[in-house]
Amino acid sequence: MKPNADRPLEKQYDQVRDIPKWARRYAQNRTLPVVVFEGIFVFGSCMFGGLSYLTAWAYVADQRFLAAASMLVLCAFAVWWLWFSFVGGTRIMRQISERLYRAEGSVLVGPPLGPDATRQPPTLIVFVFMFCVLASIGLGLLGFLPISLMQPVSALYVVPFLCYLGLKMRRIGSPFMLLWPALYGIHAILDVAGVPVRFWGDFHALDIFVPMVGYGLIAALAGHFYSRFALRRLRHLAASPDAPAERVG
Amino acid sequence: MTELDPHVHQPTRLRILMLLSGVDSADFTFLLNTLGLTKGNVSSHMARLEEAGYVEVTKSFNGKIPNTSYSLAPKGRSSLTGYWRALDKIRHGDVA
Numbered sequence: 130m131k132p133n134a135d136r137p138l139e140k141q142y143d144q145v146r147d148i149p150k151w152a153r154r155y156a157q158n159r160t161l162p163v164v165v166f167e168g169i170f171v172f173g174s175c176m177f178g179g180l181s182y183l184t185a186w187a188y189v190a191d192q193r194f195l196a197a198a199s200m201l202v203l204c205a206f207a208v209w210w211l212w213f214s215f216v217g218g219t220r221i222m223r224q225i226s227e228r229l230y231r232a233e234g235s236v237l238v239g240p241p242l243g244p245d246a247t248r249q250p251p252t253l254i255v256f257v258f259m260f261c262v263l264a265s266i267g268l269g270l271l272g273f274l275p276i277s278l279m280q281p282v283s284a285l286y287v288v289p290f291l292c293y294l295g296l297k298m299r300r301i302g303s304p305f306m307l308l309w310p311a312l313y314g315i316h317a318i319l320d321v322a323g324v325p326v327r328f329w330g331d332f333h334a335l336d337i338f339v340p341m342v343g344y345g346l347i348a349a350l351a352g353h354f355y356s357r358f359a360l361r362r363l364r365h366l367a368a369s370p371d372a373p374a375e376r377v378g
Numbered sequence: 379m380t381e382l383d384p385h386v387h388q389p390t391r392l393r394i395l396m397l398l399s400g401v402d403s404a405d406f407t408f409l410l411n412t413l414g415l416t417k418g419n420v421s422s423h424m425a426r427l428e429e430a431g432y433v434e435v436t437k438s439f440n441g442k443i444p445n446t447s448y449s450l451a452p453k454g455r456s457s458l459t460g461y462w463r464a465l466d467k468i469r470h471g472d473v474a
Binding site for chain 2: 139145146148149150151152153224227232233234235236237238239364368369370371
């Protein structure tokens with residue numbers, strides 16, 4: 130790549146004018162923390178699922194000590210999960226984010242992470258969403274909602290919720306995150322249309338879990354790869370003519 | 379003759395101001411990596427921009443590591459807008 134000093138002056142000015150656009154695109158698409166969050170979510174789900182299964186199995190097999198021990202661990206994990214969700218999660222995620230991007234430096238669009246209203250969905254929206262989650266699970270367990278329809282039904286509240294989050298944070302968040310509800314919705318439509326996108330056997334929970342986590346991961350990785358492209362473009366445009374030649378580009 | 383603000387016209391400082399105009403804030407490490415300059419060079423440019431009131435500086439700690447972040451001050455933003463307007467006049471031959 131040529132140093133800026135070699136470019137014609139007119140072109141240089143046009144390129145400099147593009148710097149804010151690419152800086153913003155890069156900052157918006159730093160989505161690695163979402164990937165980490167999904168990892169934590171998968172870990173939490175596996176812990177809850179695994180410990181619940183172990184407790185039930187030990188109880189049925191009359192392994193009272195093992196059942197009590199796994200129940201104790203499950204309770205302790207639930208307490209930690211609540212703490213993470215409502216108290217310490219934001220701070221931990223911020224620290225992870227800073228660590229992930231330490232080499233590139235910190236750049237923000239929008240206010241800094243913290244308990245501010247612009248980055249948190251209103252409590253009412255979260256409660257409505259949680260109510261829908263619990264209601265559909267309850268209806269499923271009571272037999273009012275066929276297990277096979279759980280994913281398409283969940284799309285009715287998951288898609289609007291994720292769209293709402295994406296649009297609310299459109300100034301600071303990656304536009305690629307809107308892929309998440311789009312793919313989840315398409316999956317639901319394909320499912321209803323009879324396309325074989327379900328898990329077979331007793332793995333009904335995975336019919337919701339895998340699309341939810343998988344499409345989120347796809348969206349976050351798309352954002353991350355775009356941020357790599359945006360950073361390269363930004364460094365090309367913003368490389369100072371005073372920079373040593375070997376560092377330019 | 380249209381006057382160009384010398385603080386903004388310097389190529390590296392112009393790039394710094396343009397970078398900061400696209401985001402709300404950026405720290406020293408980000409500017410260093412993006413501009414491809416040495417620490418001393420970035421520091422001296424930032425000091426000049428701070429002196430001129432074009433950028434606002436926030437010093438904080440990430441754990442035990444000190445962190446300096448910069449944002450574009452209103453004065454810097456209006457100077458940048460004025461600079462591009464003046465430059466466009468010159469480029470299009472519309473100079474008084």
